[in-house]
Amino acid sequence: QVQLVQSGAEVKKPGASVKVSCKVSGYTLTELSMHWVRQPPGKGLEWMGGFDPEDGETIYAQKFQGRVTMTEDTSTDTAYMELSSLRSEDTAMYYCAALQDRSSAFDSWGQGTLVTVSS
Amino acid sequence: SYVLTQPPSVSVAPGKTARITCGGNNIQSKSVHWYQQKPGQAPVLVIYYDSDRPSGIPERFSGSISGNTATLTISRVEAGDEADYYCQVWDNNVDHPYVFGTGTKVTVL
Numbered sequence: 160q161v162q163l164v165q166s167g168a169e170v171k172k173p174g175a176s177v178k179v180s181c182k183v184s185g186y187t188l189t190e191l192s193m194h195w196v197r198q199p200p201g202k203g204l205e206w207m208g209g210f211d212p213e214d215g216e217t218i219y220a221q222k223f224q225g226r227v228t229m230t231e232d233t234s235t236d237t238a239y240m241e242l243s244s245l246r247s248e249d250t251a252m253y254y255c256a257a258l259q260d261r262s263s264a265f266d267s268w269g270q271g272t273l274v275t276v277s278s
Numbered sequence: 279s280y281v282l283t284q285p286p287s288v289s290v291a292p293g294k295t296a297r298i299t300c301g302g303n304n305i306q307s308k309s310v311h312w313y314q315q316k317p318g319q320a321p322v323l324v325i326y327y328d329s330d331r332p333s334g335i336p337e338r339f340s341g342s343i344s345g346n347t348a349t350l351t352i353s354r355v356e357a358g359d360e361a362d363y364y365c366q367v368w369d370n371n372v373d374h375p376y377v378f379g380t381g382t383k384v385t386v387l
Contacts, residue, residue: 204321204364206376221373254320262368264311264326271320
């Protein structure tokens with residue numbers, strides 16, 4: 160059974176960057192396709208990007224292109240999501256979520272990391 | 279990019295059946311997944327590949343798809359089913375392949 164444990168809440172100022180981690184246990188990171196989904200307060204789920212297991216590349220939603228970087232450290236089975244040039248609209252809960260192959264469901268989720276952007 | 283439309287809210291009495299729809303262009307050609315999210319918690323997968331249930335999900339939860347609409351059905355609704363529900367698909371769109379529905383708040387009366 161996959162378990163995903165994320166890093167703790169962050170408070171950042173506008174213009175700063177934030178890096179959220181997601182530690183995998185029960186599986187290795189190479190056995191999963193890790194993605195990131197965010198949810199602003201009171202709003203719906205929004206896919207940000209993730210690893211495409213068929214192309215072997217990380218893909219990003221066009222909305223976040225140039226501002227987000229997703230990386231993986233397979234030695235520690237930890238995935239990272241870094242978002243730069245933060246603005247107040249980036250205040251949200253950020254989740255890592257894993258799937259097995261391209262069209263499958265996100266069957267494992269982290270507990271979420273709240274990122275608050277405020278001056 | 280591909281759009282999935284859900285009703286904002288559905289209300290149902292305990293013991294009755296709740297049906298949550300998810301509309302999308304030719305959605306029957308895609309695989310639809312459904313998630314339940316309770317307040318303050320991460321989403322949980324309740325239906326995958328249109329109608330399959332993960333282990334641990336009650337048989338009361340079922341999924342179907344026809345034409346341009348996918349439906350999540352919750353039979354014999356319980357108070358604990360009160361939550362937000364989201365549908366999701368993978369779309370062959372390089373800019374935004376993973377799409378979530380707008381979400382439906384299920385209220386148990």
